[in-house]
Amino acid sequence: MAEDIAKDPVAVSPQEVSRWLEAGEIVLVDVRETKEYDHEHISGALLLPLSSFEADVFPVLTGKPVVLHCAIGKRSAAAGRMLIKAGHARVLHMDGGLTAWKAAGLGVEEAIDPPGEADNVAPLFLCPTPGAVLREEYLAPAGLTAEALAGAIGVAVSTLTRFMAGERAVDAELSLRLARYFSTASDFWLQLQIEHDLERTRHALGETIRAAIRPRAA
Known part of the structure; x- marks a missing residue:
């Protein structure tokens, strides 16, 4: 996996992300909003919405590369640039976002709650108590x-x-x-x-x- 990162996060394909995620080689972070995540998300992805994204206090929990993703790749690229500017290394983002992920035939977890219940689903957080x-x-x-x-x-x-x-x-x-x-x-x-x-x-x-x-x- 390439780790040389300059001013922009490295764009990687959904297929690469899928392989790395299955092998436990990366931390996948979803920067969409909570309602989007509740509707559908990639299994194993952590949620950190861009609306509350603070690069200077972004938690580093492991030595694994961080891969960011959103719906089409715009927000994840922006979040990646924020992390790089704050001094984080090994930051990548998924090219095409969740749209490209699904187009590649890769699966997602979808909400199965009755109408109106999705807002009560708690997002995954990176910082435990x-x-x-x-x-x-x-x-x-x-x-x-x-x-x-x-x-x-x-x-x-x-x-x-x-x-x-x-x-x-x-x-x-x-x-x-x-x-x-x-x-x-x-x-x-x-x-x-x-x-x-x-x-x-x-x-x-x-x-x-x-x-x-x-x-x-x-």
Whole structure:
């Protein structure tokens, strides 16, 4: 796979994207809006609408190349240029978008909900809650229970279970306690919370904020 990227993202064919996606070699990101995604989308694609796209805080979760796609390739190319300008490498976009994907005979997942239900389908997000990271990447691999961890770091079990369920945000004290126990940076858990909160807020209010506020001229 070519990785030399200049000012524009490399346009790749739907057939290439399909092969890479099946082999687990890429992260596929859909930059269409939520309603478009809910109507139909490529299985395995993550959703990050262009209306709430912030290149400077775009999360990098793996070392895999990022492939962006939209409906016909215009929005994904624009998002790719934003990422490259912000310093991201290995950014590609799917030529022709979902239209070309379907024209090539490749499948999509379609909404099967009754009319009016699609708006209730939650999009896929790139930034999990810090509680989910704790549960899936720290406790599960080590075979630790919430009770054992709560005792080790000196917090109530209910505090930890609510945190892992996404019902409680991490604060500075809990971040320090978790950092001490797992030998992470002291702000690691706070940064996860910030990325999670920013992503949700951009999704919910990004378009409104962009329309209401004009950047101050230098």
